[in-house]
Every structure is written in C-alpha cells, then in structure tokens.
Amino acid sequence: MSVDSLGTVLCRVDSMPEQYCVCNGKLKNKCMADGYCNLLHLTKKQLDYVESDINKNIYLNACPGSGKTEVIAVKYSYETQKWMQPYSGIAVLTFTNSAENEIRNRINSFSPNGIEYPHFVGTFTSWLHGYIANPFLSIVTLHGENGKDDTRLRIVEDDAKSDFLNAYKTKYSYGEKLNHISANQYCWDIKERKFVYTPQIPRSGKEEFDSYLSDKNYMKNDLRDTKNKFWESGFFTYEDVEILSYLLLKRNVEITRIIAKRYPLIIVDECQDLSLPQLKILSLLREQGTKVHLVGDLDQAIYEFRKIDIEDTKAFIKSNELIEMNLNENFRSNQSIVNASIKIVQGKKHIVGMRNQMTEKPLLVFLYRKNEEKDLVQLYHSILEQKGIEENNCRIIVRNNAGKDKLLGRKAGDLSDNIIEDYAHFVFLTDDESLDGFQERIKILARAIQQSYFPKSVHGNSNNLYKPEEIDTSTWINIIILIQKTIVENECVLDLSQNWEIWKKALRKCLDGVSSSYLGKADLKRLKNGIKNDLVVESFSLKNKNKTKIQIETIHGCKGMSLDSVLFVSSYSRGDNRSGAYWKDWFINQESNIDEAQRLAYVAFSRAKHLLALGIPNPVSAPITEMERKMLMDYGFEIIDEIKAQSIS
C-alpha cells in the first residue's frame, strides 16, 4: 500500500501529481491553504498506521508532537470512506471535550461529510453513557423497575453537597471530618476490592476513610446498602457508571456482543488516561470481536489522583496482544527540548526533534526569590519579546490551581461550599473576560442559585448548571440570566471592598428585589465563622494582583497543547506531599521507577516548540546548590540568577 491508495480514497485521484498545486483531488482546497500535499506530508510511520489493519488490535505509541491527532483523523477518514457496514461503525474516543473538538475539526477537514452515522467521535464518558449505561444499566441496578419509568441516569459529582443527598447518607460515621457521608462521595475500587473515598476535599479524607473503614464488615454493609439505595433512585457518580457498566457487560454477554457489533473498531486517543474499569470494558468488548486501537503515550499519564495507573494499561496491551506501532518523530519541539523531556522520564526511546532550533538558548532556568513571581513573569515576557515569540501562543504552566491563584495574585480558593461566598466569587470573577472565566462564574452562580432558592431539589451536575429537576431548561437559564443581570446592575453588590457582613446585607437586598414567579425567598444560610469583618475582596485576591497577558494554565489544562514557548513555574516550597508542584520532584533520578511528578514535568516540558523556561525558587535560606546547578546544566538548561535585576534592565 502507498500514498496512492490513500489518494484514491481520500482525494479520489488515481495517482498523486508531482505538485499539489496542480492536483484536482477532493482535498485540494485544504492542501492549497496548508501549502503542501496533505498526504505526501505524512511520514512513513504515520502512513504505516493509517494503512494498518483494522482487524488487528494495535497500540500506537505516539511521542509528544508526533501528529497523532492528525493521524487519527486521517485514519478515521480513510476507513469511513471505505466503510460498507450500514449500522456498525467506528468509535473514536477521547477524554476531554477539547480533545474531541480538536479531532472533530481535523476530521472535518479530511472528510467532506464530517462525522456521520454510524460512526461516533466523542468522549469515552459520553459514549459509555449514551450507548451502554443509559440504555442498559437498569438491568443490574434495577432503577426505574416499573418498565414505564424513565431509567435515565442522574449523574451526581462526588463533591456535590446538596440537601437531596441527605437521603443517601451512611448510617455510621467515617471519621471526625467526614462524619456521615453520602453515597456520591465514595466508590468501589475494583482493583483493591474495597470502598474508597473520592472527593479531593478534605485533603485527609481518603486516609481518614480508610482508617475508619479498615475491615469492619458492618461498615462495608452500610456503604453497600447506602450505595444501592442511591442507585435504585437512579443516581450515579461517574465512577459508579464505569464500574456498573463493566459488571453489566460481564454478566450480559448478549448485550456486550451487540455493542461489539455496533462498534467493531474503537480507537482511543490519549489511552494513558484509561481507568481500570474502562480498560476492563474494552477487554470485554474485544472478547466479543471489537478491535481496539490505543493511541497515546504512557509517559504522559498524569491522573494518578483519579486512580489511573499506567500499569493497568500496560497489562491490557500485553494481555490483549496489541501490536505496538511507533510514532517517534516530534514535529513540535527542537532537539534540545526533546532531549530534556526524554531525560526527565529516563526515556530510553529515541525521539527525533523535527523542528529546527530557532533560538540560541532554547532551555532556560530562572531562579526566583520569595515574592518575585511578578518579576519572573516580567522577565519571561521580555525574553519572549527579545526572541520575537508571540505571547498569544505561550503559556505559563503551573502544577495546579493553587499555583495559578498564586501567580494571579488570588488567594487560593478553598472550594468552600458557602452560598454567600459563591455569590461573591461570581462577582469577583465578573471582570475575567476569558471564556474559562465566563464558564466558571456562570457555574458558580448557578450553584449558588440552586443552593439558595431550591435547596431541597434534586438537581443536575455542573454540566447542566445544577438545574433542579422540577424546572425545565429554558426556565432555568432565564432564572440564571435574571439573577446575573440583577447582580451586575447592582453597584452595592459589585463593590467587594466592603466587609462580609455589610456585603451580605447588600446581596440580601439585591436578591429580594428579584421578582419571578419561579422564585421564593433566597435562603443564603450563614457566613463562615470569623470572617464577617474581613473585606470580601481579600478573600479572593492578594494585594499585588498580577496582570499578565500570558495565559496561565495547569499541567492538566495544557494537555495536548502545542505552544511556542512555555514557562513552567515550580512552587516556592515543597509542601507536605509530592504532588509534582515542586521542581526537585521533577528531576529525581531513579532508573527503576518513574513517578507521576516526572510525567507531569514531561507533559509540561514537551508542550514547547522553541523555548522552554523553568521558574525555580532559590530561597536565601536554602539556596540552590552547585550540584543542582550542574544537574540542570546537564539537562541543557542555561541558568539565569537575579531575575529581579534582569527584569528591570
């Protein structure tokens, strides 16, 4: 097989002309716009996968920047245009909506008709919920037993704390902090064969839960009974759906068989993000004939906190005898950045950096002192300017939201569940003009409205803006718009430089002025203890509020991105757990075992095309050692001290 056979299918030309500009194929407009022939542009290895056998199970090991999204899109288009089966199709599964959109856009550029029935492109969750869990889960959970009832799944997030969940609380207490927990807060871990506490808050929740539960049978029964009651009412967490779907398919081969026939080929993008239940579901489908193509990079697995273990994926690849193929040409980064990234995950693999080096020093380390974050950003900004790199396609990357808040000069949000604070948080975010900021503040406002006006209602999750079940969607949107409008037109409420006590009164007055037949009186509950005399604004922002044009992203948020340059900032101190926020965790040299911290750094490093800069703390009390300087230089970094002075000059 060759490019020509691909051309016949995708471009409908019999042979590829020498020059793309005289080509009259279906993709000519795209090729003209791109300035190259899209098919000849594919490398040998990319072509190998596109033309691989869809009757085989394949693991496509794709290094960062290897163009895997493009390859998947071409593969999908190539296969679907030859496709003959009327009711069976290919499922391309991703893990985030943004990854889904990216693949959809690419596919649309290769397939004239875009994504069509019987194929599916979307997130694993939407596919699982839409084709398996919603239709059939009631067989194992018996929710909506009376055949006429709607057995749709009602998804509750594990951090939801609403009044209706009180009906699904455990009989026993699981610790001083947790107390009686509700059924959405824990799930069954099929690997460890025990219940685990899932929310991130409180931080010690998991440990406390574990130690209380230990081996007590009456507690296990309590947890099981509570969970059953929850399920019978049609409520599920995302984890529940995965585990139950696995059980469903395991126990009902007939259903598994039909689904396997409906989707004879499943391509999973970013396969390192597959959870164990998801892998088990894929295994069951494979046993019934589905072929599985996993595409991804195990070194980029960064969801340990969601119990995602790359060992499970490795075991799946092995036990299902997936044929390994490789994409090891990195078109994103230059060789220096590639080398530094590989070194961080102790990579033995060979990755070729295909990008020419455009700047003399592509690897930089900025050493910053306490409270010099602002100067750090300033220096980075001027270096980008110097090198002529557009800021738009650069990011400052931090480990998590706490790091983001720190750089933005916000106080770390402690994800409180206080209604008044939610309203204030909404107001605080109103001057954030980014899409993220808009989405976040609407979600926060929606939650506040639900909690204050419909506290007793069963409601949806953040995806449907916490909509109370008794209200229809358009009415709910109208309510949110009405309250949003009322708040942003109210000078007193917009003024966050008052203390909490006065601000609460202003909010009360403002909300009382809202008139709608759907709304009663808002129940705002009480302020958190001890804050009534604090200024509202200080709960959200620090005094030296930063304003930077360069967007700040968490590592998880920048997954899959391709950026001109990256400034990856370490936390100032290590803190109490090795979350990967602190730079020394990135560079731990242990041959045998790669930690998640290293993989996190690997993801951050490998985003950069031309320039990778690290922001590393250099406290006066414990300055960076010579050894450490040497180590950084071994990676290829040039170290820049005294950033404050540099940034001024």
Add this chain to the structure above:
Amino acid sequence: MYLSKVFIENFRLFSQPVEVSFQKGLNLLVGENGSGKSAVLDAIRALLNENEFSRRGITEEDFSNNNNGTDLHGADRLSITGIFSDLSEEQKIEYLTWLDNSFNAKLNLEVQNRLNNRNRYNQKRWGGNSSNSIFDSEPLNDIQCVYLPALRDAERNLRTGRGSRLARFIANLSADLLKEKRKNGELMPLEDDLKAFNEKAAGKEEIAKANKLINDSIQNAAGSVYGQKTQIQFNTLSYERIIESLQILFSEAGTDGFRNLAENSLGYNNLIYIATILAEFEGLKDKYTTPRILLIEELEAHLHPQLQIKLLKYLQQQTDECRIQVIISTHSPLIAASVPIDKIISFNRVDGSCSITSLFDCGMECSASRFLNRWLDATKTALLFSKGNLFVEGIGEAILIPILAKRYLSKKKAEGACSISSLEEAGISVINMNGIYFHYFLQLYNGYKILLPERVAGETKENYTKKITELRKKTRLSNGEYEVTSRINIRCAVLTDNDPAKKIKPSLDDDVEGNNPQLWFGKQVSAMTDNCRVYVNKKTFEYDLSIENKCNAQIMLNILLEAIPTDGSIKEQLESYITRIAKEETIDEPEMAASILEQIESDYMGKGLFAQLLAEKLSKQEEMKFDIPQYICKAINFLAKIGE
C-alpha cells in the same frame, strides 16, 4: 421487526392511558365513530415522524381534555410509546440504544403542552428505557411509515413537484447509483440524455435564430461590459428535478392512449395511488430490512364493494410477501368480514372512555376462531360496531326482539327507568346465531380462558376427556383453572332455548330441565364475568311468547288462522281456543302453547314468516297489548343497564 404495541396517554380522546397490540402483517381497526381509531393511527404517525404529520406537527387539540370539561388547557403533556418486536440480529445492532430488557426496540415520544418561541410544542423523542441514551435519527428514518388519509386526494399526491410520491419512489430505486455518480462527480444517465437533448434543441433553426436576436439586442443595449449572454433551451435539470417533473398517466383497460389523472375517477386514482406506494415497498424490499408500516384510514373510501375486497386481499398478500405491516381503520362490515377474526382490533366507547381490544388477545380457542371466521359475514360483523350485543337463536327472535324491545323500552322510558326507547338507539345489535353454540361468541367478551391441563402419563383418554369436560362445565372456576385475557368491553346477552323433551309442556310457573347442551355455560359466565349473561326460557321462543299471556296467544292464533290453508280439525281447534279465550274459560295453556308452536313450525307457516306477520301486527297496532316474556325483559334490562 414489527410494531407490536403502542401506549398512548393524553393524546386526543385518550385521557386515560391505553395500550394497543398489533400483529405482524394485517391489522384491522374496527369500531364505531369516535372510538379512537384515527387517534391511534395519528399517534403512530406522530411517533414515527411520518412526513405529512411532522409537517403539520402537534397541535393544541392533540392534548386530551379531562372529561368534565373544566380543563380548558388540555393535559400538561402527552406521551406515545411504541414497541417493536422480533428484531433480527442486524436490527438489534441498529436499534441498540432502543432496546429494552427483553431486546425489543422501544421508541418514546413526549410532547409538553407549552409552545416554545418558534410556536411549536416541545417534543422529546428517545429510544429504550432511558431518555439520556444516544438517539441517532437514522434508525428512526429507516422505519418507513406511509399514511393514506380517509379523504384521499390521490391526484394531488401523485402530482409532479417537490417531494412527489413518484419522485421519491424513483429516487429510492436509484439511490445507490445516484450516490455513486455524485461521489465521482459524474452525471446520471438521465441527466446526460437531457443535456444532449438540450444541446440539440438549442441548435434548431428557429431557436438558434431567436437566441441570436436576443443576444444581439442585449449587446446593443448594454454593451459588451455589462451585457449578459442568453441561451434558449429547457432548464438544465438535476436528476432530482427531472424525476420530480415525471407524472403518472392512465389508460383504461382495452383502450389506447394515456390520459391525465384529473380525468380519472376518484376510486381508480386511489387505486393507482395505493399501487404506487405498494410498488415502492415492493421495489425496495431487498434494500431495507427495517420495518415498513402502511397506515390506511377507511380503506373502503371511494371504492365499490368488490374493489374493496379485491384490494384488501391484495394488501394481505403483500404483507406476507414484502414483510410490510398494514394497519387499516374501517367502518365497513364487508371489510371486517373479509379478514380472519384475530386480525381485528375492536374499538369501543364505554362510559365515555375508550376500550381497545385486539381479538387475538382474547384467548379464543382455535375451534372458536375457526368457526367465527366462517360465520362472520357482512351482516354479522355489525357486532363489532355496536355498544352491546344480544345473541339470539334464530330468525324468529332476530325479527321480533327489536320490536318487543322497543315496546318494552318505551314503557320503561315513560316510567323514567331509562333514557332510550329502542335497541338501535342504544347501539345494541341483535345477532342471529342460527342455532350455533353461543359460547364461541362469548369468548370475545368474557375476559377469561380456561386452562386445560395436559393429559398426564398413564391417564386413559376416556378419563382425560371426562376430566376436561368436567372442568369446562364448572359453574365457578377456581384460581389456577383459568387465566385473565383481554376482552371487548361491552355487554353481551344471550337468549337461548331451554329445549326440554318435546312432550314436556311447562306452564308459566314450572321449572323444567332442558336439553340445551350449553346451559352450564350461562351459569359459568354469571359467576366469572360482569360482561356476559345468558337468559333461558321455558321451552322455545314462540312457546314462551304464547304462554306468557292469553292475549299473546290470541294474537298469535289469529295470525295462524288467517294463514291456514285448509279447513279441518286444526282450524277448528284454533278457532275454539280463540272462542274460549274470549269467553274467559279455563284453558290448558301449555297444551294451547304447544299447539301454537306446532302450527308455527308447520309447512305452511315457518318461524320466519310467522315472526314477520307478528312483527307487522305489533308495529301497526302499537296500542295492542302483548306481554313480553320475563327472560327477554331481563336480557334487555341487563344490556340497557335498567335498574342498576
């Protein structure tokens, strides 16, 4: 895969939820006006998004009102659910997200009674049990549903133009070729031909000349910069437009030349229309494995009786050959009589609500349905359109009971005991069983079926038969001996003869044992159901009429006397009875009744003629006293719910 069940709630007159069962192939919806037949057809159309219906959309009137009329707004939401059974392996895959726990495909439609800002009612359609499953539109579109309304304008539907039936048919037949040609950027053969013809036409002298003149004028008027070019030819048409301009012409058998459909008769145009649709199904039968449903409202519309039957038989044949499901509503007893009884779905309006019964769900025994198929003819299928049935033994009752009932009901109405004055007014039919066993009929109405046990090993045939017979004849069946079945929810009464031995002549007060082999059944239905009752006389209908009262006997004797052809002892005896009645002498009334019966059954008279003569008398002389036997009054009371 076929539509096996539909659940409807709050749609039109169905303010109470109803369930309708369908079978593969032919289904005939039979019932009185306003009993919900059209509503069921429309519910199926709404559910399947049938073309015409989806253009019209759900309207305000589609939401049911509750019966007391206080609810002007209509129900808050209506819902329609359809179940498709018997899915093939392939269909299970296609209808994956529609599957319910028994691997049937389930399709739901819910419409909120609130207009959105596009002035449409909010609709939600989903497959299976969960409204959050993925719902692809392709599987729904694969279910072909065609609807023929009662007032068919076949000519309009076959006319050329956008979305014409014919164009759709041809487009479907050529779909694969068209797709292939379009994919490769090639023209369809028809397009090629038309293009060639166009070029040729443009070159014809007069056309070319006209074209040149026009072009010259444009050049002169607008100059070469602003001037346009023209070309005279037939419009360049795409394949889709070409087939849309095709039309059907007709020619009558034995004549040459084709004529426009506008010149054809309504009936034949209808036939052509139906034929087009059937051809569409037939032509595509190998292409689609998906269900195809043809809904016909009042098949009899515009067709003469022989054509109705012919068409029906053809439809029935098509259902088998092309695997289509045909659902027909009808008011025609002729059509009802032409299909096997288990294909009939009976619609009845009972106490203001609708009752729908699929006769195959009534637990009819095989022998009973075979019998009924033979027996039901156009006159007898009236029972399917009535609000109550009175089954009678023979022609005598069939003629006289309506008249006797009218006398009885008029009296009752005058007393204020009821609001009707005849059986017709109440929609109650009198059905002549012609001496056939009545328990066959009652199986449609009684709502239970006796569970006959299998013969156990070692049991002699004789013992087994005895056991079964005893079970069948039990006055009251115990739990486990019967199962509850569907039933047509209207009342049925049977008037039957006691038939004691010929020599037994019971008086009005005697209770004698009869030989009617089905008397046990009367007792059983009384115990088992509220819907059916059997009323038995002393001996036979005519005997009971005459023994009821001496006046009755006198009237009957007079009829016989007028008709008796010979003078002799019989005539003398009849005359002597009349004289003795007039003189109010004591008479052996049973003996007299027996004589009257004997004369009625004699060669010169016969029950039919006698009944007719008596009926004439009773109708002409409304004031004349004639008493009605108790067992008849009771039957009428039961049917007309007098005294309840």
